[in-house]
Amino acid sequence: MSAPPALEVRGLAAEFLTDRGPLRAVDGVSFAVAPGRTLAIVGESGCGKSVTALAIMGLLPPHVRVSGSIRLAGREIATLPPEERRRLRGAEMAMVFQEPMTSLNPAFTAGEQVAEALRLHQGLSRREAFARAVEMLAHVRIPDAARRARQYPHQLSGGMRQRVMIAMALACRPRLLLADEPTTALDVTVQAQILALIDELKRETGTAVVLITHDLGVVADHADEVVVMYAGRIAERAPAAALFALPQHPYTVGLLGAAPRLGRAAGGRLASIEGAVPDMARPPPGCRFAPRCPFRIARCAEEAPPLAEVAPGHASACWRAPLESVLEAAA
Amino acid sequence: MSAAAPLLELDGVVKHFPVRDALGRRRGAVRAVDGVSLAVAEGSVLAIVGESGCGKSTLGRLALRLIEPDAGAVRFAGEDLGALSPRALRARRRDMQLIFQDPFASLDPHMTVEDAVAEPLRLHRIVPRARERERVAELLRRVGLRPEHARRWPHEFSGGQRQRIAIARALASGPRLVVGDEPVSALDVSVQAQVINLLQDLIRDLGLTFVLISHDLAVVRHIADRVAVMYLGRIVEEGPAEAVFAAPRHPYTRALLAAVPGQGRAGAPPIEGDVPSPIAPPPGCRFHTRCPFAETLCREAEPELAGGIVHRAACHLQDRLPPAAAPAEADPGGERLRRLQSFFRAGPPQQAPAAATAEAHQEPSGASA
Ligand SMILES: Nc1ncnc2c1ncn2[C@@H]1O[C@H](COP(=O)(O)OP(=O)(O)O)[C@@H](O)[C@H]1O
Ligand SMILES: Nc1ncnc2c1ncn2[C@@H]1O[C@H](COP(=O)(O)OP(=O)(O)O)[C@@H](O)[C@H]1O
Ligand code: SF4
Numbered sequence: 001m002s003a004p005p006a007l008e009v010r011g012l013a014a015e016f017l018t019d020r021g022p023l024r025a026v027d028g029v030s031f032a033v034a035p036g037r038t039l040a041i042v043g044e045s046g047c048g049k050s051v052t053a054l055a056i057m058g059l060l061p062p063h064v065r066v067s068g069s070i071r072l073a074g075r076e077i078a079t080l081p082p083e084e085r086r087r088l089r090g091a092e093m094a095m096v097f098q099e100p101m102t103s104l105n106p107a108f109t110a111g112e113q114v115a116e117a118l119r120l121h122q123g124l125s126r127r128e129a130f131a132r133a134v135e136m137l138a139h140v141r142i143p144d145a146a147r148r149a150r151q152y153p154h155q156l157s158g159g160m161r162q163r164v165m166i167a168m169a170l171a172c173r174p175r176l177l178l179a180d181e182p183t184t185a186l187d188v189t190v191q192a193q194i195l196a197l198i199d200e201l202k203r204e205t206g207t208a209v210v211l212i213t214h215d216l217g218v219v220a221d222h223a224d225e226v227v228v229m230y231a232g233r234i235a236e237r238a239p240a241a242a243l244f245a246l247p248q249h250p251y252t253v254g255l256l257g258a259a260p261r262l263g264r265a266a267g268g269r270l271a272s273i274e275g276a277v278p279d280m281a282r283p284p285p286g287c288r289f290a291p292r293c294p295f296r297i298a299r300c301a302e303e304a305p306p307l308a309e310v311a312p313g314h315a316s317a318c319w320r321a322p323l324e325s326v327l328e329a330a331a
Numbered sequence: 332m333s334a335a336a337p338l339l340e341l342d343g344v345v346k347h348f349p350v351r352d353a354l355g356r357r358r359g360a361v362r363a364v365d366g367v368s369l370a371v372a373e374g375s376v377l378a379i380v381g382e383s384g385c386g387k388s389t390l391g392r393l394a395l396r397l398i399e400p401d402a403g404a405v406r407f408a409g410e411d412l413g414a415l416s417p418r419a420l421r422a423r424r425r426d427m428q429l430i431f432q433d434p435f436a437s438l439d440p441h442m443t444v445e446d447a448v449a450e451p452l453r454l455h456r457i458v459p460r461a462r463e464r465e466r467v468a469e470l471l472r473r474v475g476l477r478p479e480h481a482r483r484w485p486h487e488f489s490g491g492q493r494q495r496i497a498i499a500r501a502l503a504s505g506p507r508l509v510v511g512d513e514p515v516s517a518l519d520v521s522v523q524a525q526v527i528n529l530l531q532d533l534i535r536d537l538g539l540t541f542v543l544i545s546h547d548l549a550v551v552r553h554i555a556d557r558v559a560v561m562y563l564g565r566i567v568e569e570g571p572a573e574a575v576f577a578a579p580r581h582p583y584t585r586a587l588l589a590a591v592p593g594q595g596r597a598g599a600p601p602i603e604g605d606v607p608s609p610i611a612p613p614p615g616c617r618f619h620t621r622c623p624f625a626e627t628l629c630r631e632a633e634p635e636l637a638g639g640i641v642h643r644a645a646c647h648l649q650d651r652l653p654p655a656a657a658p659a660e661a662d663p664g665g666e667r668l669r670r671l672q673s674f675f676r677a678g679p680p681q682q683a684p685a686a687a688t689a690e691a692h693q694e695p696s697g698a699s700a
């Protein structure tokens with residue numbers, strides 16, 4: 001047997017109790033990421049991407065009912081007591097968020113915060129930890145790291161704050177890095193810098209990366225594997241190259257058509273997906289994409305399609321997959 | 332693009348914001364817009380692009396005379412807006428409207444949709460009171476909403492729907508010029524596509540002159556006729572969208588284009604650093620601190636926009652730079668994907684199985700984005 005995946009998730013579900021009844025934000029999600037690889041999760045907002053990541057991290061509030069299996073390097077962690085889950089965070093798994101300001105403490109300098117992460121898990125002295133933190137900040141290419149280490153978050157640019165977050169997340173070389181829209185708030189130039197940095201650190205440390213994004217261009221450039229989520233479920237799961245060359249779920253086809261592209265001539269209409277992601281407290285019956293799907297047939301509104309392989313490693317949850325059948329029917 | 336007379340002209344426009352210390356003493360100025368000249372032909376779409384903090388929004392506000400320039404002139408249809416009396420300027424406002432990025436902030440939560448859309452009608456006395464309701468209904472239909480929505484409140488709508496309401500409000504007075512400041516940046520991709528399609532229809536059908544402020548170059552590529560690239564308060568390149576995207580002349584434009592993901596260039600080293608402070612922009616060429624081509628001259632003399640009338644760039648080396656890599660035409664999905672996508676253009680089938688959700692896009696729902 002080869003080494004187990006860095007992360008393997010099976011049948012993950014997360015249910016919120018709301019005043020409008022139970023809301024299953026994530027409903028049976030399964031995927032695996034090998035060490036040193038990047039798996040991207042894409043989908044419109046509200047599809048359950050962040051809740052999936054928070055469930056894996058064990059960061060959802062206690063009233064959220066989480067079920068399913070989460071294995072970290074082969075070890076089941078979903079059933080661990082909260083105290084043990086907490087110890088895993090930082091040491092074995094770490095997360096960076098879209099807005100670093102919400103996770104950085106405004107009252108401590110960048111260097112102190114990175115040093116704290118190091119001290120917690122590596123038992124370094126204060127001085128050693130700070131010196132190491134400056135090294136880490138230089139390593140994530142913060143210019144003039146010794147000076148920046150003594151600055152507070154508000155004195156840093158958005159890009160630099162995200163670098164500090166990455167330095168903290170990677171301080172202990174975790175097996176798994178979850179990055180939830182880490183560059184959505186940044187300019188494309190800074191986005192390119194941050195994503196290149198994550199790629200480089202991943203190659204260096206063998207950390208597995210789960211990259212949550214709504215930008216298919218980012219997926220094309222940085223992911224090995226892709227999970228397309230719609231309304232809490234996986235619509236399609238495929239190696240990145242296959243997803244772009246031969247998408248097999250109507251939602252993926254729609255997403256690919258909706259985004260304007262640099263290489264595409266100007267003028268024409270975008271193939272927008274009509275409508276919006278459903279209210280997750282009252283999802284539509286059957287296939288959740290049916291109300292927006294131009295390919296739907298009678299069965300779609302009645303029965304939810306299972307996620308089934310259409311090619312090795314490539315799965316689609318659609319009654320009409322592979323979509324070649326749709327094209328033949330239309331021809 | 333025909334040689335139509337410019338509807339909007341900016342001539343050496345400058346806007347500096349004073350910076351004060353804790354005691355209120357003046358400590359220099361943010362040089363947000365620092366000498367910009369531009370002309371926008373009637374019926375055309377000009378995009379203003381650049382990283383955040385480069386002065387795009389300030390320029391948009393100057394163009395609409397929502398703020399006054401420290402120097403330079405703004406002309407609308409040949410008329411110097413700075414020379415107008417406050418009253419005449421107020422009357423002119425019906426011709427010039429702004430759409431913001433954040434439809435959540437731009438709509439007054441205490442106004443129904445009807446009042447929000449009718450307000451400009453009343454302000455500029457566009458229609459008699461008796462025809463107001465009819466006109467509001469017409470505007471709502473025009474932006475893809477239903478007349479019944481008029482009596483609802485902004486919070487009942489999703490982000491995309493609110494942006495439609497904001498667009499209806501901006502169009503109410505029958506403007507000739509609309510400035511959109513990141514009008515689709517806050518929207519999810521599918522909703523963004525719907526609103527982009529809507530804006531394109533409106534620009535074409537109403538013959539609008541549109542200034543699109545955006546940091547998203549793919550969106551710009553899709554709808555702009557001309558592009559102006561801003562860096563630290565200055566235009567560094569300006570020209571027809573085709574030419575700027577296919578053969579960018581300024582190293583900054585090249586860096587911006589190269590950073591757009593999805594072109595299979597992830598291996599190429601990205602441009603370094605952040606935009607320097609606009610309080611003390613670098614001497615000489617403002618881009619020299621990040622430019623891979625910088626020479627001694629670049630650190631000493633500020634380049635002027637030059638190189639032609641149609642397509643200009645402000646770079647000393649523009650004639651000596653290596654040819655730029657054109658945006659990669661990555662198209663792995665090919666004909667199969669195009670055929671599948673054509674079904675989305677046609678829209679979902681009409682025999683809707685679940686009527687309630689099939690029209691979710693028209694049904695106000697606070698829950699969706
Ligand atoms: N604290 C919460 N309480 C109730 N519902 C929530 C909460 N957080 C998220 N949700 C719901 O879970 C669904 C998925 O949310 P999320 O994972 O944040 O989506 P994404 O990250 O894909 O935009 C949404 O429908 C959202 O309304
Ligand atoms: N009202 C203001 N007072 C002081 N500084 C401002 C004001 N508006 C904008 N600025 C500054 O001017 C510069 C340009 O801002 P802006 O026009 O918003 O840029 P962009 O839209 O390209 O992000 C920034 O440094 C910004 O902080
Ligand atoms: S199962 Fe039916 S409704 Fe769902 S994506 Fe496939 S064709 Fe569309």
Ligand code: SF4
Pocket residue numbers: 581582583616617618619620622623624625626629634645646647648649
């Ligand atoms: S003038 Fe010099 S520094 Fe400025 S963009 Fe051109 S080559 Fe670069």
Ligand SMILES: [Mg+2]
Pocket residue numbers: 049050051180
């Ligand atoms: Mg999210």
Ligand SMILES: [Mg+2]
Pocket residue numbers: 387388389
């Ligand atoms: Mg702005």
